[in-house]
Amino acid sequence: MFTGLSAFPLTPMNESGIDEKAFIRLLKRLTSARVDSIGVLGSTGSYVYLNREERLRVTQLAIEYAEGIPVMIGISSLRTRDVLQLAEDAQKAGANGVLLAPVSYQQLTEDEVFSLYETVTKSLTVPLCVYDNPSTTHFRFSDELHGKIARLRHVRSIKIPGVPKDLVSAKERVEQLRAHISYDVTIGVSGDAYAAVGLNAGCEAWYSVLGGLYPDICLKITRSALAGRSVEAESQSAHLDPLWKMFQKYGSLRVVAAVAEMQGLTGNPSLPLPLQGLNEIARRELADILTSLELDR
Template sequence: MFRGLSAFPLTPTSEQGIDEAAYAALVARLAAAGGDSIGALGSTGGYAYLTREQRARAAQIAVGAADGVPVIVGIGALRTAHVLELAEDAQKAGVSGVLLAPMTYQLLTEDEVFGLYEDVTRELSVPLCVYDNPGTTHVQFTDELHGRIAQLPNVGSIKIPGVPDDPREAQLRVDALRTLIPDTVTIGVSGDWTAARGLNAGCDAWYSVIGGTFPQTALALTRAAQAGHADQAAELSEGLEPLWALFRRHGSLRVISAAASHLGLTQEPNLPRPLRGLDETARQEVVAALDALGLTS
């Protein structure tokens, strides 16, 4: 499950709630594309902005629409007690795994981060992916902390931020982490514009934003890397630079929100307040990039 392409869809949300029909259709579309797993309620899925009830319902919808494809659901929250409630809801929905980021308001110590995963994994009956995303959580994982957490029961994967630009440095980064974790724990890369480098450097999975809206595009890159065609994977990624540039400039969530709307996959608004979609100028940049890349059909 924690290998290959894990596609992370948008959760179309307005102040009236989740657009359940659009969300189910997005998940079903991913299942039909042939990806390896679906990452519901990740950062692209806006989990932090949803109530417990909305998240439980989204987990149910995702599992129901996934047609047997493994569903990994985000359970991050500020308090451990709330994480445990979300884990229970996700497991009742029938998820195959959970994804946990250490959300913060007060800066957490390493022992507090470890304690969160210790408390949660003790109660799980499904595997967990550690979500290392300092850009949103402001938690800086050391490799040693990853090594401690990876020894806990039910830890199945680590989702790391983007790897270094230089292929050799990327290889060293992945290898260094690999020496500290059990063979049973996979390493997955995020930060879509570094995915090819991460996969070519030995990452087992790509936890993908673009895969949640353009699964075939992400699959082509993933399968090339898995087959050992490093140059092809790198070339496919370089071809997507117009989109990667927009991700870096505006944030991947807002770009995917605009793309999904343009393709008719969701209505607008599809982001929960206070988040807002791109302005018209930026939206036209997204449309132009999609047209140039042949991603509008």
């Protein structure tokens, strides 16, 4: 399940709770497109803003409406105790895999991060994806630490941040990491603007924000790259460059939330306070981009 396109949908919500109907609507777009896997309760799923009961409900809905597509559940939390509880909830609900980032308020050491993964993997019966996201966790994995964690039982993928933009440097980065981990652990790229070059450089998966909203175009990019049609994949990604620039300017979560709201897929607002959506000027800019790109699904 850790290859191809893994689509990460929003968890639409407001201060009254989770918008279950909107979440199901987003899931149905993914199952209709037949993405390779569905990742819920990652950063795009706003997991950090939800309590245990809410996260369990999102997990249950995702598994119920996945239509046989593998579902990966984010189990990240501040305390190891809570991660273990979330892992238990995910496994009991029928998750096919789990996603774990080293979330913390205090800066973590490499020994503390390794201990987290060592402890959690001992409790698992499903595979785990390591979530390397320094922009939110403020922890940077060394390749040596990735290698050490990748040797733990049940670790099957590493979700890395965006690779360098040029293909030669991207290949060097992927090969540098691959030297520390065995080939039974996949490397998946995140940071949607870097997905095509990452896949062309040797990543086996794309963990995608946009894929959670527009799976068809993201599947085309993924299929092209994994089939060796690198120029085609780059061209398809370049077509979306105006969106990638919006992601960089405003943050991918705010942009996809605004798109979902503007398309009537979710209510408005769809993000938890204190997060705020795009202002009217940014929404007009985004609307023009969506019109020019002629995105459907």
